[in-house]
Amino acid sequence: MLRVLLWCAAVVQSFRFDARQRCTVQRHAAASGASNAADAATPAATPAAAPHTRRKRYAGRYPRNFSERYKEQAGDEATVKRVLEKGGTPAGTHVPIMVSECLEHLNATGADVAVDCTLGYGGHSSALIAALPPNARLLCFDRDGVELARTSKRLAPLASDGNVELEAVHANYARVGAELAQRHVRASCLLADLGCSSMQIDDPERGFTFKRDGPLDMRMGLAEATAADWLGRASIKELSAALRDGADFSRRDAREIAVAILKESVPATTTLLADRVRAVRLEEEDCTGDDAVKRAMQALRIVVNGEFAALEELLASLPDILAPGGRAVFLTFHSGEDRRVKKSFKKGIASGIYTDAARRPVRPSPQERRSNSRSGCCKLRWCVRALDS
Numbered sequence: 001m002l003r004v005l006l007w008c009a010a011v012v013q014s015f016r017f018d019a020r021q022r023c024t025v026q027r028h029a030a031a032s033g034a035s036n037a038a039d040a041a042t043p044a045a046t047p048a049a050a051p052h053t054r055r056k057r058y059a060g061r062y063p064r065n066f067s068e069r070y071k072e073q074a075g076d077e078a079t080v081k082r083v084l085e086k087g088g089t090p091a092g093t094h095v096p097i098m099v100s101e102c103l104e105h106l107n108a109t110g111a112d113v114a115v116d117c118t119l120g121y122g123g124h125s126s127a128l129i130a131a132l133p134p135n136a137r138l139l140c141f142d143r144d145g146v147e148l149a150r151t152s153k154r155l156a157p158l159a160s161d162g163n164v165e166l167e168a169v170h171a172n173y174a175r176v177g178a179e180l181a182q183r184h185v186r187a188s189c190l191l192a193d194l195g196c197s198s199m200q201i202d203d204p205e206r207g208f209t210f211k212r213d214g215p216l217d218m219r220m221g222l223a224e225a226t227a228a229d230w231l232g233r234a235s236i237k238e239l240s241a242a243l244r245d246g247a248d249f250s251r252r253d254a255r256e257i258a259v260a261i262l263k264e265s266v267p268a269t270t271t272l273l274a275d276r277v278r279a280v281r282l283e284e285e286d287c288t289g290d291d292a293v294k295r296a297m298q299a300l301r302i303v304v305n306g307e308f309a310a311l312e313e314l315l316a317s318l319p320d321i322l323a324p325g326g327r328a329v330f331l332t333f334h335s336g337e338d339r340r341v342k343k344s345f346k347k348g349i350a351s352g353i354y355t356d357a358a359r360r361p362v363r364p365s366p367q368e369r370r371s372n373s374r375s376g377c378c379k380l381r382w383c384v385r386a387l388d389s
Contacts, residue, residue, distance in 0.1 A: 097368070118197075140152065140168050210297060227304045240254040247295035249299075277296045
C-alpha cells in the first residue's frame with residue numbers, strides 16, 4: 001500500500017513539473033514574439049528605463065536623521081500631528097513662539113506698514129497678515145535666500161486674500177533701517193524673532209546641530225564664511241572672548257574650551273567639535289557634556305553670523321524705523337541678546353524716545369512650553385515709540 005502511495009505522489013509531481021515547463025516555454029515565446037514585433041516596428045531600440053529603487057528604510061519605528069523624515073517634510077498630516085502632540089517640531093518647519101502675545105503688543109490691527117525682521121518659516125508673518133487691515137504693507141526680511149523665496153511664495157496667496165501687500169527682502173535685519181529709508185516709509189509695528197530657525201537646526205548639512213554629523217558650517221546666509229573658516233583665522237584669545245560673550249562661560253572655562261578646539265587642526269565636522277568640548281573639565285559643575293557643547297556651538301554661531309553686531313545696529317536705528325506711536329517686539333533666546341534689548345529700551349525711555357517699554361520680559365505659558373520645547377528659553381520685550389518724531 002505504501003509503495004502505491006509513493007508511486008502516485010511521484011506521478012503527480014512529474015505532471016506538475018511538466019506543466020511548469022510548458023508555461024515557461026510559452027511565456028518566453030510570447031516575450032520573444034513581442035520583442036521581434038517591436039524591433040520590426042522601430043528602427044532603433046529605446047534605452048531601458050532605470051530600475052525602481054526603494055527608499056532606504058530607517059532603523060526603528062521612527063526616523064532619527066533629517067533625511068529620513070521625508071513624511072514630515074512632505075507635510076503628511078498624521079505624521080505632523082504626532083510630532084506636534086509630542087511637543088516636537090516637524091522636520092523642515094518652524095513653530096512660531098508666543099504669537100498671540102506678539103500680536104497683542106504690536107497692535108497690528110491698526111498698522112499700515114509692518115516689518116518682520118526674520119521671516120523664516122513665516123509663522124509670525126502669517127499671523128500678521130491675518131491681523132493687518134486691508135491695503136496694509138508687510139515687509140519681510142531674511143538673510144537666508146533659500147527660505148525667503150520658499151516662504152514668501154507660500155505666503156503670497158494668503159496676503160492676496162487679505163489684500164495685504166507682501167514684499168520679501170533678502171537682507172540681514174541690520175539693514176532694515178536703510179531698506180525702509182530707501183522706500184520712504186516708517187513702520188507702524190516691527191517684530192524681530194532672533195536666533196536661528198528650526199529648519200536650520202534640524203538639517204545637519206547646515207552645521208547647527210551636533211546630534212548628527214555634518215560640516216562645521218553654521219551660516220544663516222550662505223554667502224558668508226563658515227564656522228570652520230572663522231576658526232581657521234581665530235586665535236585662542238578671540239575664541240575665548242566669543243565663548244564668554246555668546247555662552248556666558250567663565251574666563252577660565254572659555255579659555256580651556258578654546259584651547260581644546262584649536263589645539264590641533266580645525267575641526268571639520270560638528271561631531272568632532274563636540275568631542276573636543278566634551279573632553280574639557282569645566283569649572284562650572286552644572287554645565288557638562290552636551291550642555292557645554294550646546295553653549296559652545298551657540299557662541300560660535302553668534303560670532304560667525306555677527307548676530308550681536310546686527311542686533312545692535314537694528315536697535316540703534318529703531319527710533320528712525322518706527323513711526324510716531326509705532327511698536328516693536330523682540331523675541332530673544334540668549335542672555336546676551338536680552339541684555340542688549342533691555343539696555344536699549346531703558347536708554348530710549350530715559351531720553352524720551354520711547355513712551356513705554358517692558359519692565360519685565362514676557363515668557364511663554366506653561367502650555368506652550370509643554371507643546372513646543374524650543375520655546376522654553378524665549379523672552380519677549382516690547383517698546384512704544386514716542387508720538388513726537
